[in-house]
Amino acid sequence: MTVRFTKAHEWIRIEGDVGVVGITDYAQKQLGDIVYVELPAVGAKFAKGVQAAVVESVKAASEVYAPVGGEIVAVNGALADNPATVNSAPESGGWFYKIKLGDPADLNDAMDKAAYDAYVGGLH
Amino acid sequence: MIGKDSKATPLDRLHRAFGAKMVPFAGYVMPLHYADGILAEHNWVRGGAAVFDVSHMGQAEVKGADAASLLEALVPGDIAGLKPGRMRYTMLTNDRGGIIDDMMATRRDDRIALVVNASRKDFVFPYLAERLKGRARFEIHSDRALIALQGPASAAALARLAPAAASLAFMAGADMPVAGIACFVTRSGYTGEDGFEISLAAEFAEKLAERLLDDARVKPAGLGARDSLRLEAGLCLYGQDLDETTTPVEADLAWAIGRRRRAEKNFPGADAILRQLSEGPERLRVGIRPEGKAPARAGAVLARPDGASVGAITSGGFGPTVGGPVAMGYVAPDAARPGTLLAAIVRDKPLPARVVPLPFVPHRYHSSRAQLDRPRKEFRP
The missing domain is CATH 3.30.1360.120 (Probable tRNA modification gtpase trme; domain 1)
Known part of the structure; x- marks a missing residue:
């Protein structure tokens, strides 16, 4: 199972031609208590790097960008009633949406886990 | 950083x-x-x-026999009427009736203790020192x-x-x-x-x-x-809900203008403030309750259902005790009635939001009578 990470602190897990997208554990810790997640519509198309979702903590609203271009094929509706799942399980139950990959080359500059951990370590 | x-x-x-x-x-x-x-x-x-x-808040004292009356030349609150050991919420006003800062004033025998906003003390302390110079001692307690x-x-x-x-x-x-x-x-x-x-x-x-x-x-x-x-609790934050262009009447703080002060008309901006009291202000601070789950934050425009702008949110976020989004802001008087349905424009989308009375969570200040008469109200976690 391939998981890749972006400098904007999103993760994407590749399942065939679909990527499952969420925010990283580092991101949820920085944001604090998450109280609302605005998800894209199923069927919406995004180019890589464009805002596809919004996550709101008690403190502020933050944009979540599409790590790859493509079409939204599913969203995590459970976050509407339980946005705190993003805090408790950011890289599993707290996923945001599934996107059908337009171009696998979009992943070329994404980091693997070791590279992302090193990147985050350098932010302190 | x-x-x-x-x-x-x-x-x-x-x-x-x-x-x-x-x-x-x-x-x-x-x-x-x-x-x-x-x-x-x-x-x-x-x-x-x-x-x-x-x-970080600014603490200071005004000392001298005339401390209260000298302060009254700068605020619309009843300071002279403060008994020893009592405190009152008041505000410095400018000549247009705008709020320079809001503060707490406490009578302590021969002096008035003040607590002003951290974000305003660098302006307010020299302002007070200048106006009290030679007439009362002004001490900053940094x-x-x-x-x-x-x-x-x-x-x-x-x-x-x-x-x-x-x-x-x-x-x-x-x-x-x-x-x-x-x-x-x-x-x-x-x-x-x-x-x-x-x-x-x-x-x-x-x-x-x-x-x-x-x-x-x-x-x-x-x-x-x-x-x-x-x-x-529906309490204002200076710099967001109050500034030098908002008056106590617009901010729904007219209760802080003393009755005697209204009659005396001798505080900065009295003309503008008293005119608003009799004729009504052009805008009013109200509570805003977004009907969905998305918070509407400071700066969000408030509009009527037909899209016409009626004001803006000045403080907004998630209310943990309420369990949903809460906000306050200023709207035109005809949109200020509780129950009025408006839209908060969040990320270019109109979100239904209703004007509601403040506070969102009832105040539970200490009251010796309430403690004797009735059990404490139970509150949801």
Whole structure:
């Protein structure tokens, strides 16, 4: 199972031609208590790097960008009633949406886990 | 980023020991929250008691026989009528009736103690010094710390260290030793809950905070919880909900204009303020309750269902005790009636939001009569 990470602190897990997208554990810790997640519509198309979702903590609203271009094929509706799942399980139950990959080359500059951990370590 | 110019409060070391996330605020580096986070701290204040470091706020005193009347030349509040040991919320107004700063004023025998906003003290202190010069002594107490203890358990927690605190009335203050340290304690706060603000020499602040926190009922809370608590309590934050263009009438603070002062008409901006009192203001601060789950934050435009703008949100976010988004803002008078359906424009989308009465969470200030007459109201966690 391939998981890749972006400098904007999103993760994407590749399942065939679909990527499952969420925010990283580092991101949820920085944001604090998450109280609302605005998800894209199923069927919406995004180019890589464009805002596809919004996550709101008690403190502020933050944009979540599409790590790859493509079409939204599913969203995590459970976050509407339980946005705190993003805090408790950011890289599993707290996923945001599934996107059908337009171009696998979009992943070329994404980091693997070791590279992302090193990147985050350098932010302190 | 925290700049080199940010000042530390006397409790800086304690904040870091409790795992605070430190952020710059009004020229200081302050705790945004501690290890448990804003939600937990907010809920702890509603159910128990929490210590807030508010040492960044400006403390000063006006001394002399004419202190009250000299201050009355600058504020619309009844200061001369303050009995010794009583405190009052008031504001400095400008000639247009706009609010220069809001503050607490406490009568202490021959002097009036003031607490002004951290973000305004660099302007307000020279302003006051200039206007009082030669007529009263104006002392800035930058060597003092201010610690707030807020929440329904705060009276019992403070009584352990200062038995006299339990008998203080709401909006009253007295000198008393707390854990053997000389303090000036007022029963007041910024959360809507019962609580105290404790002023003391900065050198003893850490010792006092440690003693307050050495109690299972008491935890530390930061600026994040302070903001969500005051928003649910419908209390204004200067710089967001109040500024030099908003008047006390527009801000729904007309209750802070003394009856005698209205008759005397001798405070800055009296003409504009009294005209608004009789004719009505052009805009009014109201509570806003977004009907969905998305928070509507400061700056969001408020519109009628047909899309016409009627105002804007000045404070907004998630209300942990309410369990959903809460906000306040200014709207045209004909849109200010509770129940009015508006739209808050969030990320270019209109979200249904209703005008509601403030506060969102009923105040539970100390009242000796209420305690005798009826049991404490039960509150949802």
